[in-house]
Amino acid sequence: MTVRLVTENRxxxxxxxxxxxxxxxxxxxxxxxxxxxxxxxGITGHADAELAEICDEFRWIGAAKLGAQIRHFxxxxxxxxxxxxxxHKVAMFQPxxxxxxxxxxxxxxxxxxxxxxxxxxxxxxxxxxxxxxEYAKDDIMFAPATDFAPELxxxxxxxxxKKISSSQWSDIAFGWELAKKMGELDVGQSVAVKxxxxxxxEAVEGTDACIRRAGELCAAGGFxxxxxAKPNQDMRFDVPTIGLGTIETIAAAGGRLLAVEADRTIxxxxxxxxxxAESLKxxxxxxxxxxxxxxLSAAA
Numbered sequence: 001m002t003v004r005l006v007t008e009n010r011x012x013x014x015x016x017x018x019x020x021x022x023x024x025x026x027x028x029x030x031x032x033x034x035x036x037x038x039x040x041x042g043i044t045g046h047a048d049a050e051l052a053e054i055c056d057e058f059r060w061i062g063a064a065k066l067g068a069q070i071r072h073f074x075x076x077x078x079x080x081x082x083x084x085x086x087x088h089k090v091a092m093f094q095p096x097x098x099x100x101x102x103x104x105x106x107x108x109x110x111x112x113x114x115x116x117x118x119x120x121x122x123x124x125x126x127x128x129x130x131x132x133x134e135y136a137k138d139d140i141m142f143a144p145a146t147d148f149a150p151e152l153x154x155x156x157x158x159x160x161x162k163k164i165s166s167s168q169w170s171d172i173a174f175g176w177e178l179a180k181k182m183g184e185l186d187v188g189q190s191v192a193v194k195x196x197x198x199x200x201x202e203a204v205e206g207t208d209a210c211i212r213r214a215g216e217l218c219a220a221g222g223f224x225x226x227x228x229a230k231p232n233q234d235m236r237f238d239v240p241t242i243g244l245g246t247i248e249t250i251a252a253a254g255g256r257l258l259a260v261e262a263d264r265t266i267x268x269x270x271x272x273x274x275x276x277a278e279s280l281k282x283x284x285x286x287x288x289x290x291x292x293x294x295x296l297s298a299a300a
Contacts, residue, residue, distance in 0.1 A: 013037045014148075015078035015140065016055065017069065019085030020046040022268050023145075023241060027084040028054045030149040039076045041069055046087060063087060066131065067106030070138050081135065082145045083237055086206070110134050123186040125230070128237040144235035146266065154242075154286045156262035156293070160274045161283030164257065168224055168283075170196055172259040173290040175226030183230035189240050192255065194223040208249045221254025229264035243268035244276055251280040262286035 014036045018024035020043075028051055031038045040055035042048075043063050052058040057076060061069055073081060103111070110130055113120040120126060132142045146153055158164065164172075175193040178201070182188050188202030192214030199218050202210040207227065214223055227240050242260060250258055258277075260267075265286065267273060277284050287293040 011035065011037060012080065013039055013056075013076060013078050015073040015076075015081030016040040016051075017043070017081060017083040018047040018051055019043045019063075019083070019087045021085045021241070022048070022243060023086075023266065024048065024084040025050055025054065026152065026268055027082065027145045027149055034148065036148075039073060039078050041072060043085075043087065046085065062102065064103035064107045066110060066134060067104045070106070070135055070140065073135075073140055074138060079140060080143055081140055082143050082148065084145045086241075106134070124238050125186050125234060129234070132236060142236045144239070146235060146239065152266045152268070153263050154260060154265045154267040154270070156286050156288055159270075159284040159286065160278045161257075161281070161285075164283060164285060167195070168257050169290065169294040171224040172226060172257075172285070172287070173294070175224060175259070176228060176287075176290045179226050179228045180231060183228060183233075186230065189230065190225060190227040192218075192223050192225050194218055199223055207246065211246075211249045211253050211255060214255070215253025218254065222256050223254065224257040224259060225250055225255050226259045227265065228261045233264060235264075239266050240264065241266040241268065242273065244273055247273055247277045247280065247282055247284075250282055256281070257283045257285070259285050259287060259290075262288050 014031055016024065016028055016031070016038055018040055025048055028038050028040060032054060038055040039057045040051050041059055041061045042051050044060050046063070059072060061072070114122050114127065135142060171193045174196040175191045178198065179189060179191045182191070182201060188210070190202040190207045190210050192199040192211060200210045200214040211225055215221070227242065229240055233239065240260060242258065242265060246258070274284070
């Protein structure tokens with residue numbers, strides 16, 4: 001029902017706040033295919049310049065120019081927006097980060113409790129939640145990008161690779177429980193495990209850096225990467241995402257299996273991802289519950 005409702009008004013203008021990766025391009029292309037006008041703000045240093053060729057209106061803007069972002073969307077008649085792509089949060093902890101990004105007054109006012117007084121935390125959900133709340137004050141509501149492109153959510157099942165071994169299923173279940181606990185605390189969403197031992201956990205550095213660290217610590221390779229949604233995942237932002245780069249990183253680090261949460265993980269270029277993983281001998285599986293899905297697999 002959600003998809004039907006969001007595709008009825010064909011000439012509605014949708015705002016796209018685009019960050020790093022191919023995901024914003026896929027979302028923009030799908031919005032155009034459905035007949036929407038796309039007003040895109042590309043985050044400087046993150047977004048792909050190709051978006052300017054796809055969208056009806058495109059402008060580069062700083063990540064900390066919150067007031068300018070809102071004003072731009074309002075000038076273009078945007079009342080509904082979506083965000084796609086990754087913001088490199090580690091940049092916040094670089095020397096002179098505030099001076100480098102030059103936040104505008106509205107950004108300063110919104111994030112003052114997070115970065116100046118320390119009265120509020122800097123968890124992903126907290127920071128992104130503050131952003132969408134600030135947009136809402138000007139009657140611009142954010143919707144999940146997957147409302148417009150639901151086919152990007154990976155369905156339950158094994159996407160590629162040979163049969164998953166019993167020891168690998170044990171690692172999936174072990175990593176799943178840990179990743180869910182991390183997600184509950186809004187620390188990260190990915191872990192790398194082998195033999196039911198933790199090799200690396202994701203925090204501010206992101207999934208790829210977590211995987212590379214696992215490879216450095218486990219020279220023998222053969223480890224499993226588990227990536228899940230948070231228990232109370234807000235599908236408007238920070239949804240687990242995998243793509244070609246994820247598979248290349250796992251292969252280079254020596255991993256052999258990627259397990260993700262079905263229907264709550266975005267996969268970019270699914271056919272190409274499956275083909276690449278197959279060629280690199282990487283197994284990919286999407287599950288709802290490791291214990292239940294392992295039993296179903298064994299029964300089959």
